[in-house]
Amino acid sequence: MTWQRIIILAAVLLALAGAQDLRAETAHLYRISLQDHGSAVELAGEGITILAAIPNDHALAELTDAQMTRVIRLGYAVDYLAASLYEYSAQDETDDYYTYTSLSAQLQAWATQYPAITSLQELGVSWQNRVLWAVKVSDNPGLDEDEIVCFFCGVHHGNEKISAEVPMYFLNYLLTNYGTNPDVTYYVDNREIWVFPVVNPDGYVANSRYNNHNVDVNRNYSFHWGQSASNYGPYPFSEPEAQAVRDLNLSQYFTTGHSYHSYGEEILYPFAWASNHPSPDNAFFVSLVNAMCAYNGYQPLISGNLYPHGGEMNDYLYGEKGVMSVTTELWSGPGYNPPTSGILAVCQENLPTDMYMLQRAGGAQITGRITDSATGQPLVAQFKVVQLWNPNEIYPRYSEPSFGRYRHLVVPGTYTLEVSKLGYATQTIPGIVVSGTNPTVRDVALVFAGWPNIDITLTPQGAPIQIPVGGGSFNFDATIANNSGASQTYNAWIMMRQPSGQMQGPMLGPLTLTSPAGAGITRSRSQNIPGTAAPGTYTYIGYVGNYNPLAVYDSSYFTFTKLSGTDASRVDNWDNWGESFDQETEASTPAGFALVRAYPNPFNPATTIGYQLPAHSRVSLRIYDTAGREVAALVDGWREAGLHEVTFNASGLPSGIY
Ligand SMILES: [Zn+2]
Known part of the structure; x- marks a missing residue:
């Protein structure tokens, strides 16, 4: 079994018979009073994209005229702020903030000045080819040591410029106090501290929330991707900026994460994807965030209680990878960023929260x-x-x-x-x-318990097998015996080693088979070898075991020869065919996951959607309309390998494309 999560989304368009009129409308930026409403959760439920919020105070959102009318009808007071989020962000006095150029230069200067405790790394490039810089601060920065790893980042949203200043201030504090301040020295010596100050440099330069492909990078992570969100990208991790965070964690194994945003003076913890949805580790997160808020006076909140948003970084790092990761929304407004005179105070009030994270990561x-x-x-x-x-x-x-x-x-x-x-x-x-x-x-x-005693034997018919120049086929018997003394479920598959040494396949399978104790099965199969196959000696190898992650219980092989020369091809494929091992499993254990069909399509009112899984997997299968709104959740949970079907009944939904 593998435990990877597989999300299947937007892979087929379903046309509900009929037509739908889709119009794009211009949106403007509004301030929506929450004073009589508490939180922005209801607004998010209306399909409105919240950009920032302070509970019991206000939310920011770009609204079309129709959306604004609806919000007012729901009883909210609404004030026009600016023609767009971009126009509004441009009003911030950020002249004395880092630019991408000055920030890059500063990171390089620090790397030169403090080589014993820094390693400046390129995590990739943005769509516009800006380097995604991250700094590792640790003793022996070139070594992967058995140390606690703490990750800090800013500027998922390019207009939230204060969220780069705070991690840069933290970096400067670590570097200039190492060797003199005992706390800093201890944490640099005993942690691997990663700082990724500008996750979204294209947005940072353009003063845009989004990246250069108009994607909200902090909605592009895979955990509940596409749920209660907009601008989440064509598929999870479609964007290089989100990939950079994912891949850094996959190589470094973060213990904690801390993502800076603005604004709201809140510290947010999982889950974000739904409101009122605490995580299984809620007691830990509450204690962590309460301790952090005691330093800076910010408000602790479950992220989804600010407003639900799927595909967010903390939810991904925590939900999929077990990283204890939170978000700080800096600054109380107005505007996304404090004026120049206010930068230092925001940096200073948040330094203790970062130092606390370094401490807590080594605590209980x-x-x-x-x-x-x-x-x-x-x-x-x-x-x-x-x-x-x-x-x-x-x-x-x-x-x-x-x-x-x-x-x-x-x-x-x-x-x-x-x-x-x-x-x-x-x-x-x-x-x-x-x-x-x-x-x-x-x-x-x-303690290694040993693999189940399951044997496979491949027996070729008519050996030695010689395949004509133009291609041909050979027959063989595959025998599998369960000698383990207990019922076993396992994989069986066949690979082939080419004359060049390269492996090809699976030629058959991986099948998922279940055999009672003592059971033996023999199946006669045939293998086609096309005329285009290289001449030489091939090794044909059958395996029983676990396909992914790979564990081989037993294997068996024979060789055959493809003759050399020239002749017209008579066989043009590598088909493997013959007696079925098991009607159900053989037909349905695929090599990759996919949506395989929707039938009928177009449909009214119901259609059946098939999907296949290569291994036991967690599946989330959801239907979206063309505006990106989820209209149905068909599957959400673990499913066995194989072919599955689910019915989508669209009664009550308007005609259109889904
Ligand atoms: Zn943000």
Whole structure:
């Protein structure tokens, strides 16, 4: 099984018979009073894109005339602010702020001045080829050490310029106080601190919330992507800026994350994608954010209670990767950014929250290294703090590969840890007490339990097999025997090694098969070899085991020869055909995920949508209208590998394209 999440979206257009008139209208920027309404959640539910909000005070949104009329009818007081968000942001006095050029130069100057504790890295480039700069601050910055990793970033939204000033101030503070200030020295020596001050440089230069492709980068992450949001991009991680954050975490394994935005003077924690939707780690987030807010006086809020928005960075880092990540909305307004005279005060009031994150990342938690009991080698294994685990809300968490390090920040309490990996005996450790402000360390040595005893034998017919120059086919028997003494579900597949040494395939499968104890099956199959296949000796290899992640229980092979020469091709494909292993599984275990069909289409009022999964996966299948509004959630949960069908009934929806 794999535990990757697969989101299938917008891959087919469904035409509900009829026609729909779509008109684009110009929107202007308004200030919407929340004084009698509390939060902006209701507005977001009306399909209005909220740009900033302060609960019980006001929200900012770009509204068309029709939307403005609707908002007023709902009982909100509305004030015109500017022709657009761009016009409004341009009113901010940001002349003395960093420009992209001066900020890039400053980062390079620091890297030159402090080489012993900095590593300046390019995480890629924006659409307009601006370098996405990130700085690692740590002792031994060129080494990947077994240290806690803290990530800080700013300017997902290009018009929120103060959100670059604060992480730059923090960087300057770390670099200039290392070796003299004991706290700074300790954290630089014992953390890997990553600062990515301008995630969206094109928007920063253009003074635009969006990137150069008009995408809101902080809606382009995969977790609940496209939900309660606009400008979220054509697919998750379509944008280089969101890719940069994703890929940095995939190589560095953040412990904490902190994303700066403006404005509102709030600190926001998961989840963002829905309102009133706390995460399984809510107790930890509440304690973290309350402590941070005690320093700067900001308001702690579940992100979705400000207004729901899917595809957001913290939700992704936390929900999919287990990173304890939050957002600070800087500055109280008016405008997105303080005037020049106010920059320093905002930087200073937020410095303690960053220092606190460095501290807390090393505080109360369950951590340790997961290794193979025989070899001592680090293992990437799934770990669960059972009391905080909810498979419907978050993805499985894994130890990182370099050290087998796992880490789960918690509030003090008594917890149960479960560590599992394919082929290893699962370990459950109850009664882990976390108290005070120190980590509780539990190293886990997993014992390899061996693969199930399942044998595969491939037997060629008419050996030695020689394939004519123009192509041909050969027949073989595949026999699989379950000698494990228990019922087993496993994969079977066939690969082929070409004369060049390169692997080709799977030629068959991966099939998902279930065999009772003692069961043996034999199937006669045929393999086509086209005339275009290179001459030489091929090795044809059958496997049983787990396809992804790969674990081979047994294999069997034979060789055949493709003759050389010239002749007209008679066979033009690599088809594998013959007796079915299992009607259901063979037909339905695909090599990649896809939406395979919608039938009928166009339809009225119902259509059946098929989708296929290569492995046990979490599936989110949703229907959107052309304005990007979700109209139906058809599937949301874990599904087995194979072909699935779901019915979409559009009764009550207007005609149109979905
Ligand atoms: Zn923002």
